[in-house]
Amino acid sequence: MTDHRLEEVLETLYLRFEDPSRQDIGSPGGEGLRLAVEHGYVDDVTQQLTETGRPLGELVVRRHRLAECLLRDVLRVFDAEAEEDACRFEHILRTGLEDRVCTLLGHPTTCPHGRPIPRGDCCRRAEHDGVNEVAALCDGRAGQTGVVAYLSTRDNREIQKLMAMGILPGSDIRLMRLFPSYIFEIGHSQFTVDRALAEKIIVHWR
Amino acid sequence: MSLSTSIRERLFPGTNVARSAQAPAAGPAILLVGNPNVGKSALFNRLTGQYVTVSNYPGTTVEISRGRCSALGADVEIIDTPGMYSLLPITDEERVASDMLSGADVRCVVHVLDAKNLDRMLGFTLQLIETGLPVLVALNMADEARDLGIKIDVARLAAILGVPVIPTVSISGEGVADLVAAIKKTPPPSPFRVEYGNLIEEGIAGIAGRLSAGTVAARARASLLLQGDSRERERVLQEKGDLETARILQIVAATRTRLNHSPHYYVTLALRARVDQIVAECVRAPQRAPNRFRAALDRLCTHPLTGYPIVVLVLYFALYKFVGGFGAGTLVNFLEESVFKHTLIPWAVRGVAAVVPWAPLRSLLAGEYGIITLGLRYAVAIVLPIVGTFFLAFAVLEDTGYLPRLALLVDRGFKKIGLNGRAVIPIVLGFGCDTMATLVTRTLETRRERLICTILLALAIPCSAQLGVILGLLSGSGAALAVWAGVVLAIMLLTGFLSAKLLPGEQPMFYMELPPLRLPVLGNVLIKTYSRMVWYFREILPLFILASVLIWIGQITSIFQLLIRCTEPLVRGLGLPDQAAVAFLFGFFRRDYGAAGLYDLHKAGGLTVHQLTVAAITLTLFLPCIAQFLVMQKERGTRVALWIAAGVFVTAFAVGWLTHRALLLLPWVLG
Numbered sequence: 001m002t003d004h005r006l007e008e009v010l011e012t013l014y015l016r017f018e019d020p021s022r023q024d025i026g027s028p029g030g031e032g033l034r035l036a037v038e039h040g041y042v043d044d045v046t047q048q049l050t051e052t053g054r055p056l057g058e059l060v061v062r063r064h065r066l067a068e069c070l071l072r073d074v075l076r077v078f079d080a081e082a083e084e085d086a087c088r089f090e091h092i093l094r095t096g097l098e099d100r101v102c103t104l105l106g107h108p109t110t111c112p113h114g115r116p117i118p119r120g121d122c123c124r125r126a127e128h129d130g131v132n133e134v135a136a137l138c139d140g141r142a143g144q145t146g147v148v149a150y151l152s153t154r155d156n157r158e159i160q161k162l163m164a165m166g167i168l169p170g171s172d173i174r175l176m177r178l179f180p181s182y183i184f185e186i187g188h189s190q191f192t193v194d195r196a197l198a199e200k201i202i203v204h205w206r
Numbered sequence: 207m208s209l210s211t212s213i214r215e216r217l218f219p220g221t222n223v224a225r226s227a228q229a230p231a232a233g234p235a236i237l238l239v240g241n242p243n244v245g246k247s248a249l250f251n252r253l254t255g256q257y258v259t260v261s262n263y264p265g266t267t268v269e270i271s272r273g274r275c276s277a278l279g280a281d282v283e284i285i286d287t288p289g290m291y292s293l294l295p296i297t298d299e300e301r302v303a304s305d306m307l308s309g310a311d312v313r314c315v316v317h318v319l320d321a322k323n324l325d326r327m328l329g330f331t332l333q334l335i336e337t338g339l340p341v342l343v344a345l346n347m348a349d350e351a352r353d354l355g356i357k358i359d360v361a362r363l364a365a366i367l368g369v370p371v372i373p374t375v376s377i378s379g380e381g382v383a384d385l386v387a388a389i390k391k392t393p394p395p396s397p398f399r400v401e402y403g404n405l406i407e408e409g410i411a412g413i414a415g416r417l418s419a420g421t422v423a424a425r426a427r428a429s430l431l432l433q434g435d436s437r438e439r440e441r442v443l444q445e446k447g448d449l450e451t452a453r454i455l456q457i458v459a460a461t462r463t464r465l466n467h468s469p470h471y472y473v474t475l476a477l478r479a480r481v482d483q484i485v486a487e488c489v490r491a492p493q494r495a496p497n498r499f500r501a502a503l504d505r506l507c508t509h510p511l512t513g514y515p516i517v518v519l520v521l522y523f524a525l526y527k528f529v530g531g532f533g534a535g536t537l538v539n540f541l542e543e544s545v546f547k548h549t550l551i552p553w554a555v556r557g558v559a560a561v562v563p564w565a566p567l568r569s570l571l572a573g574e575y576g577i578i579t580l581g582l583r584y585a586v587a588i589v590l591p592i593v594g595t596f597f598l599a600f601a602v603l604e605d606t607g608y609l610p611r612l613a614l615l616v617d618r619g620f621k622k623i624g625l626n627g628r629a630v631i632p633i634v635l636g637f638g639c640d641t642m643a644t645l646v647t648r649t650l651e652t653r654r655e656r657l658i659c660t661i662l663l664a665l666a667i668p669c670s671a672q673l674g675v676i677l678g679l680l681s682g683s684g685a686a687l688a689v690w691a692g693v694v695l696a697i698m699l700l701t702g703f704l705s706a707k708l709l710p711g712e713q714p715m716f717y718m719e720l721p722p723l724r725l726p727v728l729g730n731v732l733i734k735t736y737s738r739m740v741w742y743f744r745e746i747l748p749l750f751i752l753a754s755v756l757i758w759i760g761q762i763t764s765i766f767q768l769l770i771r772c773t774e775p776l777v778r779g780l781g782l783p784d785q786a787a788v789a790f791l792f793g794f795f796r797r798d799y800g801a802a803g804l805y806d807l808h809k810a811g812g813l814t815v816h817q818l819t820v821a822a823i824t825l826t827l828f829l830p831c832i833a834q835f836l837v838m839q840k841e842r843g844t845r846v847a848l849w850i851a852a853g854v855f856v857t858a859f860a861v862g863w864l865t866h867r868a869l870l871l872l873p874w875v876l877g
Contacts (some may be wrong), residue, residue: 063686152469156434159468159471160292163474166323168475170482181617188491192627194617197717201797
């Protein structure tokens, strides 16, 4: 599945399958549809995804929505181009890479538009093990340890402050207290921050 | 004097009142650079002994200490730079440090770091090495690292970095001789460089090609430009002119657009990755066996259920019992009654009478408001013991590491009045001396916070001298004490709340390092207390004497009487006797001076509980003392200082008047 036109067709048809009442989706056609039918992903007559085509459509949608989350939560892109960026992203993510993104983001369940993100193997594994969650420092439990995943801020002053405390992706971190202020340990030092900063520190919890 | 200066700089970094603003001396200098809280200034004191001068960095209020080390020769200057976390400055102080690195004739840079936290500190070392300056690393607090069982392969670290690495303990002096010996040899610049990844490296190479090397290597300067350092941009603009700078900034912009995050982020990540490698090679830290007792105590201090009661207990014993009871009670009584009233003053009055024939001069020295009888007595017998006990209590709290814990407990509350938990340090210090506390507002991050804190200190925080006297005055009536505390607290909260609402600016952000709780070392506590008392005394004694002289002049020329007559209607409006006008006039010089005047009046039996309550509230809120006004003017500017003073004046009398009327309507409140 390397052709972008093919992927677009599978995506469109999956969106229709997911929510038949949606009005904002156009009809597929052209070269992409021809390829899809040729590969047996789409039924020639009903113009709907076949049993083999549906998981592929689901995968494209999953990548698209994860890309949206990635743009919003990590890269902090909120502008109009974000949608187009996500459209390009979904084609770049090769197989397996979307699970890494999904893990990084903490296996999100809904996209920024509030639609469900199709679950991947990584989500099922994480649920089974009950670990591997990624969440902000302020959402951790006292005593929990983890590794800083990323800093969810574009404010340079905030980033500089966090970095000055040694909070960088890859640093081991232990949350010690959540109230009245957040206390955590990094290296051999303890720090305290308020909620506004604790929200910006995204941790891959153990 | 120089010794206490250097100690003071260590106690309150950047809080000195400037005495001189000389330009930096020419000649090769040795720069001490490092994070805050790594013992850098202590090391500086070790290296320089007493030969220290403190001065403003030209054009700023940031102060730097310079000194000479006898072992290195008289022409070599050692400079203690303000603490900084990385080469990319955030605060004014860090900007000064970065200027010094790129400007002056630098012989070598000594990077002082905390040996316990190499992983956090080495990134800055790598940045310093990349500047191309000769760098030495002082692994300070080596003893604490040893105690934690951390083993550092010093030789290996030195080999990797290509610079001398010397373990030191600045508190005890261990390793300082080795450091001096290493400085003497002046190491060559190290060839060590960090690889920042293709995109960044391309940008750096492009920019560096257009820069001349200067003191700081072109590569380091290019990296700073790329990371958006405005200071470096100004320097390039000066050197290269508009056109060339624009070309360089184009490269910066082009590199930035190719990255998701700022280049600063990637540079820091790359530094961190390299540091992690180095630490993995050179440092072995054991699985920590935490000190159970210390950890439990820490939990108690920070747990909301136990933390707040502990705050109350600490404040009760440290402020009320020790400062209020012992300082303002026992010590003041002893000094006032036994030393001054029964010994010194009669002796002085007799002595002056015998020696000085001229009556006006006699009254200047030992009259009712004389220098000895009033100025010296207030300063030594009333103010000194109170302030001294406060500084002692504050130094103990500071050295135990309790204050940051206090800060995290109050942060949420302080946010409501436009401050963050960090402001607890100037506010608590304000209960000792508002003037000193106003200087310490420098440690707050935004202008808005500094302004709000200054207003609160000027208006609602009584200093220890004032507090001691007022607690003494009102101690007879619990209800009066409650009314006083309630009104002052309400005004403080209201003022903070309104300031937070009305003043524009960004929301405060709270972040702080929590040093481990430890038992304070008696010697250090005493040195701190001593040097703060010296500072305080030097500050206030001249003012007290000046006040005596002014009052004396006023009396001879009848201006004093005139002023008293002008103040009387105001005082009468508050329902106070005319004599209270004298106390309020004193209050113009210092609030504690005014409170002490009230104390005299009360002892003569001149005031009812109602009057005492109103007078105490008005005086607490009253115009800041002259010293504080001068500091406000220095720190916040004349216009702001005048506005604050006017606002405080009006508020104090308005609130005093309202309290007076309210108590008239509700006489049962005071029983």
